[in-house]
Amino acid sequence: MTCAACVGRVERKLGKLAGVTATVNLATGRASVEHGPDVPVATLLATVEKAGYRAGLPTAEPPAADPVRDLRRRFAVALLLFIPVADVSLALSLVPGLRFPGWEVVVAALALPVVGWAAWPFHRAALVNLRHGTTTMDTLVSVGVVAASGWSLANLATGEVATATGWAAVLHPSGPLYLEVAAGVTTFVLAGRYFEARARRGAAGVMRSLALLRSDEVTVLDEDGGERTLPTDLLRAGDLFLVRPGERVATDGTVVDGVAAVDTSAMTGEPVPAEVAAGDEVTGGTIATGGRLVVRADTVGADTRLARMLRAVEQAQVQKSAAQRLVDRVSAVFVPVVLGVAAATLAGWLLAGATTHDAVAAALSVVVIACPCALGLATPTALMVAAGRGAELGIFLKGHRALEAVRAVDTVVLDKTGTLTTGRMSVVALACVDGVAEAELLRLAAAVERASEHPIARAIVQRAGGELPSVPDVADFEAMPGLGARGTVEGRAVVVGRVDEALLDDDLRAATGGWAAAGRTTVGVTVDGRIAGAIALADPLAPSAAGAVAALRARGLQPVLVTGDGPAPAHAVAAAVGITEVIARAMPDGKVAEIRRLQAQGRRVAMVGDGVNDAAALAAADLGIAVGAGADVALDAADVVLVRDDLRLLPAAVDLARATLGTIRGNLAWAFGYNLAAVPLAAAGLLNPLVAGAAMALSSLLVVTNSLRLRHAAVDNDVLAVVSAHKQP
Known part of the structure; x- marks a missing residue:
């Protein structure tokens, strides 16, 4: 297809x-x-x-077969041969003095691989369409290429090319070769198809990336306690299965036995693993980072959250394909009309008593001048120029759908973790009991946590490394899944983990209560059984978040925060950046549901995210925007990618997309208008095939020139500052 x-x-x-x-x-x-x-x-x-x-x-x-690789090979060969064909053919047609013996054979030898082998996908599609009584743009491309090539070879075989001299080669329809027209159409349309195929392959990669989250095998527990390994597809609701440290949870279920920290970032996007125990629910595709779990399967197969997420992405991509390029949508009318006009032109000239030569020349002019060179260039050239400008700014526009969506987007849904925040935990506050210094509290906590791989542990160790000259070693270290970690530091028993409210004095209780209200994660530190203090951690706000949200509002866009995190941290981040509409505890399918809810209200929604859990929402939104450091599946699902982790690029992406869309619409308006005006002239015999080819080339030149204006698309000074900062060594 x-x-x-x-x-x-x-x-x-x-x-x-x-x-x-x-x-x-x-x-x-x-x-x-x-x-x-x-x-x-x-x-x-x-x-x-x-x-x-x-x-x-x-x-x-x-x-x-890889269609992208095949198109790339055909496009490369076509471009390599078209350049000398165009240069030699045009120069020798206009300046006969430059001709050398056999020049026309050289042009034909260079052009035939282009119009034959490189253009074969169009010819094959045209034949299939003919067999089934339909037409597409492939039909018009093939007919134009075959007609121009056949007419040129006929002139070459009869020797009429050699008889045309000077401007007669331009004004008289009998002499010149038109192979550069056929080769040019092939090359330009192949370019558009190649870049479109690349975008489609990236979209298909979303499904492959999400599928990697599924577990292929699962260890099932028998009634007698025995273990057996089965393919996950054979798991049934009610079965008990085992999840060891480092393994993926095979399906959605409820913990029956065990305590573990579960990495839920694939589903919620949150950097801190969730501590689960008996009675807690777990989601298929998440990973047990510590501890052993026995889980009862609640839903299997197509009913799991991951399966619903896969369906959401695929359904969203189906909706994308229903709004393909404008050129495809009008081809059902445009192509038959052009072919009908060409046939009518041939018949009309013959009935009027013209020679077969003149009648064929007029009909060929209609086909050549209507060949979708400018139509084929209208979108890809603007996209290529915009891609170059975007690359300078750190913005990647994937395709035409993104541009169509931007013009109507009025709501921007933003993920929290990794988008509005950095996605990395850090220590933001410490509180100690009387007699314990903050440096001593941090030193003891870091000594224990240095032996752990938990994100909270890494944050504490990183803070200590930046403030303390050294951290002592820990002995008898023990990780306590769901509770924290403990060890012996300089002869003292130190525990870092969940806060025991019974051990807190009034000052510590007030401090931890304030942290909880602000959505911060709190860990307590006890030394020899007595509370020494508490440490607050949070995912810091991205420095550019508040400014980006303000810039979106200035462009008439309404920001909404949707996150898998709890209400307290969600509202804290929203308040800090100026967002009033907040949806918390939204799992991947919940994010899709929120997108659908907003769309049902008549709003056109852009989604900004970075994680696997955002992929379905990115695909479901009218416009998906991924942050470049995010998961590959999110980057594949998005229509726009911000290459740099700076949200100031978000409003710049909107500006660039709007400018590119305006350019494409102008290109298409010119291309269609050109055809409407030029086809009647060609049918009337006022344009011979070579002049028609030159007019087509001029139309293409105007489209390219208009697209090149995007190289100087204006952006805010803030964005230029981001670009300059990244260019500095």
Whole structure:
């Protein structure tokens, strides 16, 4: 499949079967089909085959051919050969004195691999379309390339190329070669297809990345306590399974026995592992970082949270494919009209008594001048120029969908951890009992935590390393999953972990209560059984967060905070950056639900996130924006990527996207307007094929020139400061 027309054809063919509803995902090349038991799968596959496409059941095997690699190879060869074809053909047609014996053969030899091998995907698609009685832009490209090439080779075979001299080669329709026209159309359209295929491959990578979160095998406990390893697909609701330290939780369930710290960042995005014990729920795809758990499976297969997350991403991508490029949407009308005009031109000239030569030249002019060179360039050239400008600023615009979405976005949903905050825990406050200095409290806590890999431990050790000259060694270290850690430091028993309210004095109780209200994480430090103090940790606010939110408001966009964290830290961060609308404790499917809720209110939503847990929401939103240091799956799901971890690039991305969209719309308006004006002139015989080719080239030049203006797209001084800072050694 190459365009939205292909998607629509497959969906229509399948939809004609009784009781069948189909949705085709252009990005992944998959179809989601609902059908009754009376419609066998073989019938569905045969229907797709009859529509002109290969079909099979989904497998885990990689595709035999990489369309991106094939398009890249064809585009590279076409570009390499088109440049000398264009230079030689144009120069020798206009300046006969530069001609050398056999020059036309050289041009033909350079052009034939382009119009034959490089353009073969268009020819093949056109033949398939012809067999099924349909047309797409591939049809027009193929007809134009074949017509221009065939006419040129006919002139070459009859020797008429050599008889044309000076401006007669331009004004008279009999002599010149038009191979540069055919090669140019092929090269430009291949460029657009190549960059589009790259974007589609990235979209398909989202599904592969999310699938990596699933556990392939699970250790199931029998009734007699025995253990056996099974494929996760064979796990059933109610089964008890084992989760060892470092293993992924196989499916959603409830802890029956054991205590452990579970890394939930894939689902909630939060940097601090959740401490779970008997009676707590755990989610499939999360990782037990410490402790051993026995879990009862509550939901399996398609009902798990991870499976719903995968479905949300795929459904969102299906919606993306339904809003493909404007050129694809109008091709169903534009292509038949152009071919009809060309046929009418040929018939009209013949009926008027013109020679076959003149009639064919006029019809060929119609096809050549209508070839979608400017149409094919309108989007990719603007995107390429915008990509270069974005690269300078640290912004990556993935494709046309992002630009279409930006013009109507009025709400920006922001994740908290790793987006508005740094995503790394740090010590923000210490409180001690009388007689204990803060430095001593930090020194003892760091001595114990230096032997732990917990994010809280790393934050305490990092703070001590920046303030203290040295940290003593710990003996008899013991990690206590769900509780903390303990050890012996300089002969004293030190415990760092959960705060025991019974041990706190009034001052410490007031301090820890204030920290809890502010959404901070609190750990207590006891020495020889007596409380010595407490340490507050938090995920610090990103320095650029408040300014970015203010800039979004200035552009008429409403910010909303949606996070998997609890209400207290969520509201604390929201208050600090100036956000009033907050949704806390939102799991991945909950984030998607919030996106859908906002969209149901008539709002056009952009989602900004960085984690695996944000991928489904990024795909479901009208516009997905990922922070560059985030998880690969988030970067794949997003339409815009901020390469640098600075949210001041967010409003700049909006500005650049809006400017790029305006440029593309101007390009398309010119390209369509040019065709509407030029095709009647060609049909009237006022433009011969070479002049038509020159007009087409001029149209393309204007489109490229308009796109190049994006190199100087204006941005705020704050963004320029970010760029300058990153350029400094």
